[in-house]
Amino acid sequence: MTEIKINHIAVVVENIDDSLAFWRDGLGLNMGKIQEVPQEEVKVAFLDAGESHIELVSPTTDDSGIAKYLAKKGQGMHHICFEVEDIVAALDHMKATGIELINEEPRERDGRKYAFIHPKSTGGVLVELYQV
Amino acid sequence: MTEIKINHIAVVVENIDDSLAFWRDGLGLNMGKIQEVPQEEVKVAFLDAGESHIELVSPTTDDSGIAKYLAKKGQGMHHICFEVEDIVAALDHMKATGIELINEEPRERDGRKYAFIHPKSTGGVLVELYQV
Numbered sequence: 635m636t637e638i639k640i641n642h643i644a645v646v647v648e649n650i651d652d653s654l655a656f657w658r659d660g661l662g663l664n665m666g667k668i669q670e671v672p673q674e675e676v677k678v679a680f681l682d683a684g685e686s687h688i689e690l691v692s693p694t695t696d697d698s699g700i701a702k703y704l705a706k707k708g709q710g711m712h713h714i715c716f717e718v719e720d721i722v723a724a725l726d727h728m729k730a731t732g733i734e735l736i737n738e739e740p741r742e743r744d745g746r747k748y749a750f751i752h753p754k755s756t757g758g759v760l761v762e763l764y765q766v
Numbered sequence: 767m768t769e770i771k772i773n774h775i776a777v778v779v780e781n782i783d784d785s786l787a788f789w790r791d792g793l794g795l796n797m798g799k800i801q802e803v804p805q806e807e808v809k810v811a812f813l814d815a816g817e818s819h820i821e822l823v824s825p826t827t828d829d830s831g832i833a834k835y836l837a838k839k840g841q842g843m844h845h846i847c848f849e850v851e852d853i854v855a856a857l858d859h860m861k862a863t864g865i866e867l868i869n870e871e872p873r874e875r876d877g878r879k880y881a882f883i884h885p886k887s888t889g890g891v892l893v894e895l896y897q898v
Binding site: 646 | 769770771772775777778779780784785787788789791792793794795814815816817818822840841842843846848856859860863864865883885887888889890891893
């Protein structure tokens, strides 16, 4: 099995520009792309952190999933995403060991397969898998 | 400036052995060291994730800082730690840009300098810096 790397840590923030005062200007991470994702009603910004990224996410509407999350839980770390070589094999292995999955089959976004693991099985962490 | 990498993501869990069912056996991360840290009243386990680590932390007493955190917030991601080359320069730069620090001067543990940044300035994330 190849090494499993952290692809990104997602952080939900109220305002991306405000939060860049820390992540870009204070900590000094290099900016990657920043874009709106209309179908998810969010704006996202990626910053480089070695082989991984920090993904800042903020809602662009008041009733999106992320807007509701923010209203309920406040700002902070939202999920951690790992790169795996074969996402179907990884999900099958997890299912077989009794781990609760949010997505039993991989979903696809921008041609990339992903799936979420339920925090119930991870020690309270929402975990995403990417096949890269 | 050299590249800033993620050193580790700390996850607070109720029971390290239980949580290894996901992190080690399910996800397949390689185990690093596992040890008790009596002065902090915690047990910690490190797992390899590329150039970074997942640090599982669980309380060994009922009244430690982590035990109280767990009782109040539940299991989940606790902080993210970045490696910096010069921690004093990093903290001075942050102070000058108005970022609120928990430790204005670096502290030391196992011969390694570290400091925490207040979540108020980061978008709700407790951030640790390590000088490596």
